[in-house]
Amino acid sequence: MSTYKAPLTDIRFALYDVLGAEALFAKLGYVDATRDVLDAVLDEAARFTETVLAPLNSVGDEIGCGFDKATGDVTTPPGFQQAYTQFIEGGWTGLTAAPEHGGQGLPHAMGVPLNEMINAANLAWGNFPLLSHGAVEALRQHGEDWQREAFLKPIVDGRWTGTMCLTEPHCGTDLGLLKTRAEPNADGSYAISGTKIFITAGEHDLTENIVHLVLAKLPDAPPGAKGISLFVTPKFKVARDGSMGERNALRCGSIEHKMGIKGSVTCVMNFDGAEGYLVGEPHKGLLAMFTMMNTARLGVGLQGVGLSERAYQNALRYSLDRLQTRSLSGPKFPDKPADPIIVHPDVRRMLLTVKSLVEGSRLLALHAGTLIDVAHHAEDAAEREQADVLVSFLTPISKACQTEWAIENTYNALQCFGGHGYIREHGMEQLARDARITTLYEGTTGIQALDLMGRKTASTKAAGLKLFLTQIEAFAKEHEGDASLSEFILPLRQKATEWAALTQGVLQRAAGNPEEIGAASTDYLFYSGYVALAYWWARSVAAAEASAHSDAFKQSKRETARFYFARILPRTLAHAAAIESGAAPLMAMDAERFGT
Amino acid sequence: MSTYKAPLTDIRFALYDVLGAEALFAKLGYVDATRDVLDAVLDEAARFTETVLAPLNSVGDEIGCGFDKATGDVTTPPGFQQAYTQFIEGGWTGLTAAPEHGGQGLPHAMGVPLNEMINAANLAWGNFPLLSHGAVEALRQHGEDWQREAFLKPIVDGRWTGTMCLTEPHCGTDLGLLKTRAEPNADGSYAISGTKIFITAGEHDLTENIVHLVLAKLPDAPPGAKGISLFVTPKFKVARDGSMGERNALRCGSIEHKMGIKGSVTCVMNFDGAEGYLVGEPHKGLLAMFTMMNTARLGVGLQGVGLSERAYQNALRYSLDRLQTRSLSGPKFPDKPADPIIVHPDVRRMLLTVKSLVEGSRLLALHAGTLIDVAHHAEDAAEREQADVLVSFLTPISKACQTEWAIENTYNALQCFGGHGYIREHGMEQLARDARITTLYEGTTGIQALDLMGRKTASTKAAGLKLFLTQIEAFAKEHEGDASLSEFILPLRQKATEWAALTQGVLQRAAGNPEEIGAASTDYLFYSGYVALAYWWARSVAAAEASAHSDAFKQSKRETARFYFARILPRTLAHAAAIESGAAPLMAMDAERFGT
Incomplete structure (x- = not known):
C-alpha cells in the first residue's frame, strides 16, 4: 500500500517564500487571510486528507463504484460517503467561494494546496467535488439571478454537486457536432433530450441533488460550435424559489469500466426531455462552458501534482529501505548486507527527476492560482487584465505539463520498486493507472x-x-x-x-x-x-x-x-x-x- | 477490443531486403531455410497468432489465472490450454531448436518474427512457452549428458515448460544475497529448500511437467555471487533414464495480483527439500543463468515490439475512422461532418512516432537474432567471436529500448483514442498495462x-x-x-x-x-x-x-x-x-x- 503525508514544508515554502502570498493576499483585500488562518487551513487540510481520504484510496480502486441497471443508481465505494460528510462539515467545499454564497472567501490560490492534497490522498474521491467549482463559476458569471440564488448555496455548501455534460459518443473535442436538443417548454424552461458520455460524477449517492450543466442545441441553432447553448439541468427539479421538486427525466444509463480512477464514476447520462434552464445567452453556451473548463483544467493539472508527490514519497521510502548491491564507489553501509538502492546514481536520477518536476509543478500551479486572485481582485484594471492574459497562457502549460509529468513521475517512482512496483499490493501501479486519465480528460x-x-x-x-x-x-x-x-x-x-x-x-x-x-x-x-x-x-x-x-x-x-x-x-x-x-x-x- | 494482423510485408522487408537473410542463412549452412520454407513459416505463424492467440488476449486479461490454495494448482484462462495444444501440434516450440533434440533446426533469427507475432497477439499467453528457450540453452550448454537426454526433448516438444527461479523476497538484482540452500543427497542429487518469487509460469495446467532452473547455494559456497549454483528441479522428479517419477517437494504458495499480463501467472514457489540436479560446475551457476538471461532479455525486447505493433495498428485504424474537427488548412473531407483525426499534425506526430519506433525496433531485434546465428554457425572463428561481442553489446540496448519505446508507443496509441482509450472495452489500456512489466522483468x-x-x-x-x-x-x-x-x-x-x-x-x-x-x-x-x-x-x-x-x-x-x-x-x-x-x-x- 502506498502512503501519503502532506508536504506542508514545501507547500508553505512555495506559497509564502517563493510567491509571497501573505503580502499579495493582503494587497488584494483578503483581510481574513492572515498567516495564522492560512497555516491552520493547511494543517487541517493535511489532517483530513492524510487520515480520512488517503486510507480510502486503495478501497476505491479495489471495490470501485456499483451500478444498478434497474434504477440507474450508483453506489460509491465503502467509506466515500462518510468522508464526504466530513468534507462538508469541515467547510471545505466553500473554502474559496464568496461569502454571499455561503463560502469562506479565502483566496482562490488556497484551493491549490487543498486540491493537491486531496488528489494525492485519493484522486478518485476528489473527482466527486471537483467539478462543483466550475459549476459555481459558470452560474456565478453567466446565470440568471434566480439560478444563482437557487443553485449556488447548495453547491457551495456541498449538499449538491455539479457536472459538465459536454461529450457525446461521436464528439468530444468537436462540440459543434453535438446532437443533444433543447425544446422550449411553455413555462420558460427547456426539455433536454440526448445522450452524454464520460460524465464524471454524473450519478452517485453522496448528495441529495446533482446539478448537470448540459450543452445542447436550440431548435433555431445555427450549425456548428456557434449554435450551442448551456442548460442547468438538475437530477431533481429546482423551482425558482430554490425548492427541490420531483425527479427529473434523466438517468445514468451505464458506467464505464476504466483503467484506473475506479473509485470515481464515469457515467453515460440519458436525458429524456429533462427540464433544464438556459444559462446565459442562447447559442453562447461555449463561452460559459469555457469558464468551467479553465477551472477544471487547472484542477486536473493539480491531479498531476498530487499523484507525483505521492509517487515520490513512496519511491523515496523504498529507495532508502531496499538493500541491493553495493555502491560502485565502495560500500556505503558496510555493516548491512548491501547498500540501500538510493546510493546508485541511476536510482538518484529517477528520484531527482520526480522531485524536481513535482516541486516545480507545485509552483507552476500555485502561481496560476495567485494569478486568478489578481485577475479578480487587483485594484488596477490593467493589472487584472494582465493577470488574466497570463493565466490564460499558463493554463494549458500547467494542465498538460503537470499531467504529462505525472505519467513520467509515476513511471519513475514505480521503476524504483523494480518488479515489486508491478504488484498491486504496493500501490504504485494504481498511481500509474490513475495518472493515465489526466492527460486525456478536460482536453x-x-x-x-x-x-x-x-x-x-x-x-x-x-x-x-x-x-x-x-x-x-x-x-x-x-x-x-x-x-x-x-x-x-x-x-x-x-x-x-x-x-x-x-x-x-x-x-x-x-x-x-x-x-x-x-x-x-x-x-x-x-x-x-x-x-x-x-x-x-x-x-x-x-x-x-x-x-x-x-x-x-x-x-x-x-x-x-x-x-x-x-x-x-x-x-x-x-x-x-x-x-x-x-x-x-x-x-x-x-x-x-x-x-x- | 483491439485487433491484430501480423505485419508480414514489413517483417519480410526487414528479414529479406534489409538484412539479406536468405543469403546469410545459406552461408551459415541452414540448407532447409529456403525462401519458400521461411515464407510458409511466416504465413502459418501469422495465421496461428491472428486466429488462435489474438482472440484470447482480452479473455486472459478479464479472467486471469486461478489459484487453488489447498493444492497449489494454477488454472490458466479459458482457451489457453487449447491454444497451447495447437502450438505444440504446429511444431512451434521446436522451430529453432536443433534436430537432435527434436527441433526443426531453422535459424534462430526465425524465432524473432514468430515471437513478435505471439507477443502482439497475446503477450500473457506467450509467457508460458517463453522461458523454455532459455532452459534449453542453459541445459544444452551447461548440462550433463543425461540431463540433456532427459530434459531437452520434452521441452523442445513443448510437453514440458521451463522456468527461471532467481528472485527471492529480499533480492532480485543482487543474487549474491540469496538464501535458497542445496544440500547433497546420497544419490548425487540435491535437496533444494527456499522461497523464490516472481516466477513466471512457475505453475500451470498446460503441460505434464515443469522444469525449474533454480539458483541456490551449496553448504560450502563462498559468500556472494561467486557461491551460487544452478539446479534443474522439476515439478515431477525425472530419473536418469528420462522417466517421470513422483511429485517433487515444491509447490506454488501464491500468485501475484498484477497491473497487467493477467493471463500470465507469477508465482511464489516454495521448495521444501525438492530433488534437484546440479547443472554445470558448483558455484558457477550465474554463468549458466546468464545464458538463459540473455535469451530471455531479447525475448522481452520482442514483447515491446509486439505490443507496439498492435498499438500502432489500432491507433491508425481509429485515427482513420474517427471524425472530429476540420484540418487547420481547410476541410479534407468536405462531404463528411468532420475530417478524420489523421489530418491533424499532432495526431500524425503520435502515429509517426510509433511507426518509426516499431519498424526500427523490428530491425534492431532481427539483427540481434541474425547475430546469434552468426555467432553459432559462421565458419570463421573470428566472425563468430565478433558476432558474439556485438550481440552482447546490442542485447541491453535491444531489451531496454524496445520495452521503453513500448511504454511510449502504447501511451501515444492510447492517446490517439482520447478518453475512449481509457475505457477497457477498446483494449488500448490493456496494452499499456501489459507493456508496463517489460521494463521491469529480466532486469x-x-x-x-x-x-x-x-x-x-x-x-x-x-x-x-x-x-x-x-x-x-x-x-x-x-x-x-x-x-x-x-x-x-x-x-x-x-x-x-x-x-x-x-x-x-x-x-x-x-x-x-x-x-x-x-x-x-x-x-x-x-x-x-x-x-x-x-x-x-x-x-x-x-x-x-x-x-x-x-x-x-x-x-x-x-x-x-x-x-x-x-x-x-x-x-x-x-x-x-x-x-x-x-x-x-x-x-x-x-x-x-x-x-x-
Missing part, C-alpha cells in the same frame, strides 16, 4: 498544446508569453549581481531568449501554412513547460536563500535545481529541434501510406 | 543500462561499440555517392562520431570516479538506441529503394525515415547533454536531503 495534451500555440499565442501575438518573459527578465535583473545564482540566471536568460525566437519562428511559418501551428504545438508546450520550471527553480533557490529555512533545506533546493538544469532542462534541445523541423515531416505522408 | 532498464555502460563498454574498451560503428561506417561509405541517401547518411555519420566521443568521455571520467558509469548509463542507453535506429532507418530507405516493393512502400519508408531524423533523433541532444553533465548533479545530495 488531451494535444488539445492543450493547440490551445497554447493557437488561441493563446498565435491569436494574441504572444501576449501571454511576453508577460511571462517580462517577469523572468525582471527576476533575472533583480539577481544579476548575485554570483550564487548566476549558474541558474545565465541559462535561464538564454532559454527565455530562445523561447521568444522559437515562437516568432513558428508564427512566421504559420503565416504561410496554418499546419505549422499544430505541427509545433506539443513540442512547444513541453518546451514552454521546461523553461517555466527553470524559472521556478531559479526563483526557488533565491527564495530559499532569503528564507529562514534550515541549511539542509536550502542545500536541497540548490542541489535539486542543479540537477534540473543539468539533466532535465536539456530536453528543450530536442523540443526546439523538433519545433524548428516544421510541418513537412509530419504532413508529407498520405493517409493511406501510414498502413504500409 | 530493469537501469540494470540493462549498467550492463551496457559497464560490462559491455567500460570493461571491453568499447569493443562492441567499435564493431557497430564499423558496420555503420561501411554502410555510409557504400552509399556516400548516393544523393538520395545523403539526407540520412550525413547526420548518421555525425551521430556515429559523437557516439564514439561521448563514450570516450564517460570512460575517461569513470577512470577517476566509478559513479560516472552509473550516472551516464540510462542516458547512454537511450542515446545508443536512437543512433542505432537512425542507422536502421537509413538502411531501410536504401533497402526499399533497391527492392521490388511498390512505390508507395518506398515512399512510406522514406517519409517515416525523414520523420525519424527530424523529430526523434534530436532526442540524442538531450541525452548527450545529460551524459556530459556527469555524476556530480546526481551524487551531491545526501540521502537525508531527498526528503526535504
